[in-house]
Amino acid sequence: xxxxxxxxxxxxxxxxxxxxxxxxxxxxxxxxxxxxxxxxxxxxxxxxxxxxxxxxxxxxxxxxxxxxxxxxxxxxxxxxxxxxxxxxxxxxxxxxxxxxxxxxxxxxxxxxxxxxxxxxxxxxxxxxxxxxxxxxxxxxxxxxxxxxxxxxxxxxxxxxxxxxxxxxxxxxxxxxxxxxxxxxxxxxxxxxxxxxxxxxxxxxxxxxxxxxxxxxxxxxxxxxxxxxxxxxxxxxxxxxxxxxxxxxxxxxxxxxxxxxxxxxxxxxxxxxxxxxxxxxxxxxxxxxxxxxxxxxxxxxxxxxxxxxxxxxxxxxxxxxxxxxxxxxxxxxxxxxxxxx
Amino acid sequence: xxxxxxxxxxxxxxxxxxxxxxxxxxxxxxxxxxxxxxxxxxxxxxxxxxxxxxxxxxxxxxxxxxxxxxxxxxxxxxxxxxxxxxxxxxxxxxxxxxxxxxxxxxxxxxxxxxxxxxxxxxxxxxxxxxxxxxxxxxxxxxxxxxxxxxxxxxxxxxxxxxxxxxxxxxxxxxxxxxxxxxxxxxxxxxxxxxxxxxxxxxxxxxxxxxxxxxxxxxxxxxxxxxxxxxxxxxxxxxxxxxxxxxxxxxxxxxxxxxxxxxxxxxxxxxxxxxxxxxxxxxxxxxxxxxxxxxxxxxxxxxxxxxxxxxxxxxxxxxxxxxxxxxxxxxxxxxxxxxxx
DNA sequence: TTGAAAGCGGTACCAG
DNA sequence: CTGGTACCGCTTTCAA
Numbered sequence: 001x002x003x004x005x006x007x008x009x010x011x012x013x014x015x016x017x018x019x020x021x022x023x024x025x026x027x028x029x030x031x032x033x034x035x036x037x038x039x040x041x042x043x044x045x046x047x048x049x050x051x052x053x054x055x056x057x058x059x060x061x062x063x064x065x066x067x068x069x070x071x072x073x074x075x076x077x078x079x080x081x082x083x084x085x086x087x088x089x090x091x092x093x094x095x096x097x098x099x100x101x102x103x104x105x106x107x108x109x110x111x112x113x114x115x116x117x118x119x120x121x122x123x124x125x126x127x128x129x130x131x132x133x134x135x136x137x138x139x140x141x142x143x144x145x146x147x148x149x150x151x152x153x154x155x156x157x158x159x160x161x162x163x164x165x166x167x168x169x170x171x172x173x174x175x176x177x178x179x180x181x182x183x184x185x186x187x188x189x190x191x192x193x194x195x196x197x198x199x200x201x202x203x204x205x206x207x208x209x210x211x212x213x214x215x216x217x218x219x220x221x222x223x224x225x226x227x228x229x230x231x232x233x234x235x236x237x238x239x240x241x242x243x244x245x246x247x248x249x250x251x252x253x254x255x256x257x258x259x260x261x262x263x264x265x266x267x268x269x270x271x272x273x274x275x276x277x278x279x280x281x282x283x284x285x286x287x288x289x290x291x292x293x294x295x296x297x298x299x300x301x302x303x304x305x306x307x308x309x310x311x312x313x314x315x316x317x318x319x320x321x322x323x324x325x326x327x328x329x330x331x332x333x334x335x336x337x338x339x340x
Numbered sequence: 341x342x343x344x345x346x347x348x349x350x351x352x353x354x355x356x357x358x359x360x361x362x363x364x365x366x367x368x369x370x371x372x373x374x375x376x377x378x379x380x381x382x383x384x385x386x387x388x389x390x391x392x393x394x395x396x397x398x399x400x401x402x403x404x405x406x407x408x409x410x411x412x413x414x415x416x417x418x419x420x421x422x423x424x425x426x427x428x429x430x431x432x433x434x435x436x437x438x439x440x441x442x443x444x445x446x447x448x449x450x451x452x453x454x455x456x457x458x459x460x461x462x463x464x465x466x467x468x469x470x471x472x473x474x475x476x477x478x479x480x481x482x483x484x485x486x487x488x489x490x491x492x493x494x495x496x497x498x499x500x501x502x503x504x505x506x507x508x509x510x511x512x513x514x515x516x517x518x519x520x521x522x523x524x525x526x527x528x529x530x531x532x533x534x535x536x537x538x539x540x541x542x543x544x545x546x547x548x549x550x551x552x553x554x555x556x557x558x559x560x561x562x563x564x565x566x567x568x569x570x571x572x573x574x575x576x577x578x579x580x581x582x583x584x585x586x587x588x589x590x591x592x593x594x595x596x597x598x599x600x601x602x603x604x605x606x607x608x609x610x611x612x613x614x615x616x617x618x619x620x621x622x623x624x625x626x627x628x629x630x631x632x633x634x635x636x637x638x639x640x641x642x643x644x645x646x647x648x649x650x651x652x653x654x655x656x657x658x659x660x661x662x663x664x665x666x667x668x669x670x671x672x673x674x675x676x677x678x679x680x
Numbered sequence: 681t682t683g684a685a686a687g688c689g690g691t692a693c694c695a696g
Numbered sequence: 697c698t699g700g701t702a703c704c705g706c707t708t709t710c711a712a
Contacts, residue, residue, distance in 0.1 A: 007689060018699045023691065031697060050457050054398040055689035058704050063394065073426060074419040076625075083413045086440055090451075095458055097435045100426055111430070117390050118435055259626050266629065285416075285624070286599050289606065291631030347705060358683045363707065373681060395705035398688050 006047045015043060026051075057119070066312060067115035068098040069108065069125040071226070077255050077283040077301050078126070081150065084305025085124060092313050094121075103228045105130035112136055122146040122312045124305075127154060129191035129226040146315040146322070150308040153195045160315070161327045162308040166196050169297045169332030170203030170251065173279045176295070177249045178211045180340055182277055186219040186247035188236045188261055190226040190254050197222070200253045200281070218243055227256035237264050249273075249340070252280035259284065262294065262339075277340040281332075293337035300330045346387045355383060366391075397459070406652060407455035408438045409448065409465045411566070417595050417623040417641050418466070421490065424645025425464060432653050434461075443568045445470035452476055462486040462656045464648050467494060469531035469566040486655040486662070490648040493535045500655070501667045502648040506536050509637040509672030510543030510591065513619045516635070517589045518551045520680055522617055526559040526587035528576045528601055530566040530594050537562070540593045540621070558583055567596035577604050589613075589680070592620035599624065602634065602679075617680040633677035640670045 008026075012019035017036065025032045025040035026049075043049075057063045066089055070078050082098060089096050097120060099111035108128045115123065125137065125147055134154045141147060141157050148160040177185050187204050190197045201220065208215060221236035223229075233256075240247050250265075252258040258280030262272075270276050272292055279295040287294040307328050315322045348366075352359035357376065365372045365380035366389075383389075397403045406429055410418050422438060429436050437460060439451035448468045455463065465477065465487055474494045481487060481497050488500040517525050527544050530537045541560065548555060561576035563569075573596075580587055590605075592598040598620030602612075610616050612632055619635040627634040647668050655662045 009689075019690085020692080020700075021698055024698090027691095033697060036697085052398075052689050053458055054394055054401075054403065055704090056691085057394040058392075058398050058706095059689080059691050061704080073413075073423045074416065076414065076416075076419075079414040079416075079419040082438075083440065086413060086438065090439070090454075093454070095437045095454070098422075098426065098438060099430070100423065114430075114433070114435070118393055259629070262629055263626060284626075286603060286630075289599070289602055289631065290626075290629045291633075293631075349705075359706085360684075360708080361682055363705095364682090367707095371681060376681080392705050395688090396707085398690090398704090399706050399708090401688080 005052065006044075006049050007052065011040065011043055011047070011049060015039060061119070062121055063119050064093060065095050065097050065118065065120045066309070067118070067120035067123045068096055069101070069111060069115070069123060069127075070099070071101055071103045071126065071128050072228075073098065073100050075255060076285065077151075077299065080283055080301035081126075081305035081308075084302040084307075085309045086305075087302075088306050088309035088313070094309075094313060101128045103129045103225050105132075109136050112140070116140060116145070120145075122148070122316045124308050124312055125149050127152040127194065129194060129224065129228070132193045144321070146312055148308045148312040148315070150304055151196060155195075158325055160308070160311040160325050162304050162311065163195070163199075163327070163329055164299045164304070165329050165331050166199035167203040167206070169281065169299070169334070170200040170253070171207045172203075172332070172334045173251055173295075173297050174204045174207035175211075176334060176336060177251065177277060177279060177340060178207060178213070180249075180277065182249035182340075184215065184219065184245055184247045185213075185249040185251060186215075186221070186240045187251040187253060188221045188223065188233065188240070188257050189252075190222070190257065191224050192222055194226075197253065204251060219247060223257055226254055227260050230260055233257055233260040234264060237261060241268075247276065249277040250279070252278065252282075254280075255282050255284060258282040258294070258296070262290070266291075272339050279334075279340045287335075288337060290337075290339070292339050295337045295340040296335050298333045298335060300333075304330055345392065346384075346389050347392065351380065351383055351387070351389060355379060401459065402461055403459050404433060405435050405437050405458065405460045406649070406656075407452075407458070407460035407463045408436055409441070409451060409455070409463060410439070411441055411443045411466065411468050412568075413438065413440050415595060416625065417491075417639065420623055420641035421466075421645035421648075424642040424647075425649045426645075427642075428646050428649035428653070434649075434653060441468045443469045443565050445472075449476050452480070456480060456485070460485075462652045463488070464645075464652055465489050467492040467534065469534060469564065469568070472533045484661070486652060488648045488652040488655070490644055491536060495535075498665055500648070500651040500665050502644050502651065503535070503539075503667070503669055504639045504644070505669050505671050506539035507543040507546070509621065509639070509674070510540040510593070511547045512543075512672070512674045513591055513635075513637050514544045514547035515551075516674060516676060517591065517617060517619060517680060518547060518553070520589075520617065522589035522680075524555065524559065524585055524587040525553075525589040525591060526555075526561070526580045527591040527593060528561045528563065528573065528580070528597050529592075530562070530597065531564050532562055534566075537593065544591060559587060563597055566594055567600050570600055573597055573600040574604060577601060581608075587616065589617040590619070592618065592622075594620075595622050595624060598622040598634070598636070602630070606631075612679050619674075619680045627675075628677060630677075630679070632679050635677045635680040636675050638673045638675060640673075644670055
């Protein structure tokens with residue numbers, strides 16, 4: 001398109017200045033006289049001058065773009081995270097480049113290549129369920145590309161992390177189930193590679209151990225694709241209900257798994273919570289409208305997106321390389337409803 | 341960051357060629373000997389050469405970026421649209437720049453400035469509820485920036501449109517309510533500025549008229565912010581229930597309004613569908629889990645995103661200016677559940 | 681068929 | 697304080 005935007009040269013010509021002067025005046029460099037500075041700025045303002053970002057990028061090797069790596073945009077949790085990311089990016093004049101990998105390692109790698117090719121200034125990353133090897137990120141990290149991990153993180157790479165208190169959230173939910181008197185509390189969780197899986201299991205186990213419960217490993221079921229494939233959830237549930245002593249309560253460890261399980265349980269005609277209670281991690285908009293209203297562990301996804309983006313932009317704009325990395329942990333909220 | 345990417349010059353130096361030759365060889369220009377072409381291509385391949393996009397952009401005035409203008413990312417409908425957009429953009433090597441305006445005209449304008457400043461190659465647009473005047477888009481359109489409108493479109497600007505069969509969807513849902521025997525069918529709809537509002541009302545009215553029903557205007561309630569503000573829905577509902585003859589059925593015209601109304605109705609203790617039936621436009625993931633399961637008009641949001649993006653990229657890459665504009669209309673799906 | 685060089689729109693270094 | 701100029705990496709015209 002022909003934006004017909006005014007350029008530095010145009011200003012220089014109009015004002016009879018060299019364009020290096022104009023450039024400096026515009027960024028308020030102290031070596032320029034007040035008078036010229038004002039002159040230039042006013043002219044620029046009046047003519048709606050905006051620096052050409054492509055030129056700036058080329059020169060500075062900075063694009064003012066942030067790359068986002070995640071599994072699925074329409075997933076409620078991530079959609080809210082993105083919204084948080086956008087809110088900060090907007091206010092700091094960064095633009096987002098969002099990629100989704102649908103839980104495929106291969107696509108994660110390919111998306112990453114695209115993003116770096118685009119020379120993003122930094123990366124916000126939540127790993128795919130298939131991702132065990134993080135060397136593709138490691139390589140970029142070694143080259144000095146700022147990155148912040150959120151939600152599904154890795155400790156293999158020293159970087160800022162923003163996560164939910166997964167241990168606490170799962171612990172709290174499991175305790176709640178114990179207190180309600182449920183005896184055999186099973187859990188359906190995501191891929192064992194994921195940090196969130198490990199942490200949520202830890203919370204779950206902690207609550208059970210504290211209560212002196214010892215449950216067979218069979219009460220823990222994994223979905224290698226995080227419930228992306230509905231059959232995974234189906235067979236997980238099937239395995240649980242097949243047990244000689246089937247569970248009387250279920251903790252589901254992610255949005256997709258929660259909805260999927262709930263739906264399948266209903267379809268099987270099991271009564272919730274009488275035959276099986278359900279509590280789950282979920283950022284679904286309206287769990288109170290469910291039948292029965294669903295007990296959820298809610299994460300502050302919007303805040304997570306905001307925090308991660310703030311950390312990232314700080315790092316991108318920091319003069320000296322960042323070497324101390326923060327790990328922000330956001331609290332979860334257990335909302336008890338009648339499914340438990 | 342230091343991507344340490346190999347450049348044209350590097351190749352030229354290594355191969356003892358001028359870099360114009362290398363450039364031409366790489367894009368398979370016919371004026372280059374087979375031999376050199378092969379040589380260059382192989383070397384480039386082997387060394388993972390990728391052209392610097394910032395340089396290319398600067399030179400070609402093309403960024404391979406698509407700007408997306410919409411109201412809210414976490415809104416289910418739009419999240420699905422974005423997913424569709426991403427799927428095409430990914431396959432054609434375009435990147436997305438997504439902005440959300442939270443139904444604010446002012447923010448829509450500011451986002452647009454950002455996008456054009458970024459020199460996106462094209463725009464995918466769904467208007468905010470506040471947008472009555474589209475001159476900010478018109479101006480860009482006049483400058484030749486390709487744009488495709490989806491969902492909330494305007495006829496003031498000649499451009500491709502991808503929409504849902506809103507008339508048909510609302511008509512079908514309203515007919516369904518009539519056939520079920522409901523007498524006073526009210527509707528809560530979005531901002532009167534929006535194309536979707538007008539069309540859905542048209543379908544609603546058509547069904548009523550065909551059935552020989554004449555309803556007072558009071559049975560139509562608007563939410564100027566599309567339900568972004570919950571109070572809007574509250575007062576709309578309040579107005580309806582206050583009527584001397586309150587409605588016995590309700591058609592809600594958007595995702596947010598549907599969920600909001602459902603929730604409020606429940607909170608008021610009204611029985612659905614006995615005291616009031618509800619059917620609504622919604623791309624919510626699991627309306628079958630609701631209590632009672634919700635009758636919905638579902639749109640093919642993913643497909644909408646895909647189609648719009650295909651149209652846009654075709655236009656962006658077309659050699660000659662496009663002058664014939666398509667209007668793609670996607671079918672809706674009425675899924676009857678027990679709320680009606 | 682290939683090479684040299686201008687230029688896209690900035691930034692920043694070096695002189696003056 | 698200001699001007700001149702090289703350069704970021706690539707495309708493209710003009711000459712050879």
